């Protein structure tokens with residue numbers, strides 16, 4: 626299988642803070658990769674280094690065969706990003722925002738189909754400011770998919786979504802994956818990770834404490850559920866108990 630993202634011994638510091646420590650990972654085409662870890666574990670920093678919006682102190686990054694620091698423009702024609710707090714214009718209609726976004730790309734996807742797929746087709750004529758939190762979140766995913774990317778980065782993709790909407794998003798992403806899309810996501814929801822991710826990396830204070838499949842994560846721990854295993858790898862349960 627083609628390796629779409631390859632990170633080798635990546636290290637990034639902010640002053641004296643070691644945000645990412647000697648991290649290596651690889652993501653194959655048409656798979657979903659989950660980068661997990663507590664707040665401040667180094668997920669966003671890793672993603673920014675992979676995208677070339679931050680320069681690592683050391684290590685190597687290759688994405689779609691490109692060096693993100695050198696091929697920024699070419700890279701962003703093929704890679705798309707949805708961030709948690711996307712800063713889009715609010716006083717614009719959903720359909721107009723999709724249209725404006727589609728105009729920026731040569732091979733844009735049919736945004737009407739995407740709006741339908743993500744259950745917000747009926748909001749096309751609403752202002753972005755009128756959307757509920759969950760609808761807005763789904764719009765952010767649609768906007769990230771409009772460029773028809775080869776790789777999409779989704780940051781906490783279903784935060785704020787109700788139970789049905791989360792399942793619908795999972796289904797849509799699985800369909801896109803089946804068509805060859807590579808997805809790099811962060812999530813704090815282990816049920817979501819279990820359903821979607823082919824491979825995961827768990828970060829603890831910038832360091833990889835587990836790298837492999839969900840099944841391997843569970844079997845290499847003393848636990849039988851991913852959420853318990855995750856807490857075991859990150860020691861969050863122990864630390865919590867210590868404070869009781």
Ligand SMILES: Nc1ncnc2c1ncn2[C@@H]1O[C@H](COP(=O)(O)OP(=O)(O)OP(=O)(O)O)[C@@H](O)[C@H]1O
Nearest residue numbers: 639640642644662663664665666667668669670671
């Ligand atoms: N520009 C910066 N300057 C200084 N420290 C930073 C900067 N950006 C991030 N950090 C610190 O680096 C560490 C890793 O942050 P990062 O945002 O990568 O974590 P994260 O895993 O994405 O967290 P979250 O789940 O809260 O989004 C944190 O301790 C954070 O405070």
